[in-house]
Amino acid sequence: MNSRTFLLVTSPAIVWFCVFTAGAEPLQNAKPIGDTKNPQVDISSLQQQARQGDAKAEYLLGWSYMTGTGVSQNFVEAAKYYRQAAAQSSPDAEFALGYLYEQGKGVLRDYHQAAAYYTAAAQKGHLTAENNLGSMYEYGRGVHKNIRQAQHWYRMAADHGDVTAQCNLASLYFRGGRVPRNYPQAAEWFRKAADRGYAPAQEDLAWMYFTGTGVPLDYSSAAHWVQMAADQGFARAQLDLAYLYEQGKGVPLNYVKSYMWYKAAASGGEQRAIGRLKGLSAVMTKEQISQANAAAGQLSRSPPKVDGAADSKSIGSSFIGPR
Structure with a gap:
């Protein structure tokens, strides 16, 4: 059969992340999430709420600085507010902070920290964190390489309809290795994502x-x-x-x-x-x-x-x- 290569795409709070291949570099495809239906952010109000320890306001401030919505883009400030919200166990903030550590934006690149924050968010059911954690295990970034763990986390997100995770899971079945090669399973998971327009x-x-x-x-x-x-x-x-x-x-x-x-x-x-x-x-x-x-x-x-x-x-x- 033809040799097939796969593509790795990682996903932050504002980036969906799909992996198709061993050794490829991340490709970002920016898609804001959060309060995207109303992108007009009252920064001063959020700052006031954040000073009072409001985790949602801290997260939204991080998102605003990360995306440059209502303020100039500033990854250092984004990391600061995400960290404050993550300290209050906000899964969205944990996920976003994990991405910043993975990419080295606003913080020094640290795969161990990235994996730790992805894990915290994934354990709370954050779908894209589950997917990204699967990728960390697949490529041994910040954790010991473990294809079974990669399969587990991809499957968690895929079962809940995450199209990138469905593609990642399909890629594991397609390539084979530690996960037995299974082309019909690969086709089934590609179909699930294809049916959703991916x-x-x-x-x-x-x-x-x-x-x-x-x-x-x-x-x-x-x-x-x-x-x-x-x-x-x-x-x-x-x-x-x-x-x-x-x-x-x-x-x-x-x-x-x-x-x-x-x-x-x-x-x-x-x-x-x-x-x-x-x-x-x-x-x-x-x-x-x-x-x-x-x-x-x-x-x-x-x-x-x-x-x-x-x-x-x-x-x-x-x-x-x-x-």
Whole structure:
């Protein structure tokens, strides 16, 4: 079977964190949480409440300084207020402080401290802390490497619907090792995240259908899931969807649509799409190329629906094959 690499993405109080691969570096995809429906923060009021020991106010001040909401971004101040709230056992603050220690923002990088704060939050049922703690165990950061513990914490978060944890758990089953390789289980967990609209999981599930790994080989299902991810601006999925249209696998043969999606993938950083465009243009008429360019231009004016989707990676080689 094709060799597949995975992507590590960590998640703070403002960052969702998904891991797909051993040895990869964290990729942040910022998503504020907390009082996001009302981002207007009364800083002076929060400061007054914080001086009175209000843990929620301390956490919100930390969040404000971390995100630069209502104040200038200042990770040192964020860490100070998160620490105050964490001292009162706020799981959100414990999680956020763990992230700051993991990333070395506002504090010296300290994986032991990061793992300790993630553990405190995870034991209180904080989903993303459970996921991040799983990653710490998977890669031996601040704790002894322990794949079984990684599986345990990923499963805790995955069972409660955390899509990144579902992907991380799928990746453990996909790679095998200390956790026995189980492709059907990997497909099941990718499907759970894909069903909730998570583009990387949709691309990974599509690859499994395209190759018949853990699921019956089914080009139509591969096309369905890769289309879902491509529509969200996921460059690898756009590359694969273009290939399906070029080959007529799972979708009708259509060079115009293929060219359009290759153009989108190239714009998203997929270098292989450039070579595919050159080859495809040799068998297309000028009218078809013009039509495809117009469609690609219209597509480029539609921003991706998933933040950072175009920068994310799937579990490895595209439908086209190894790089």
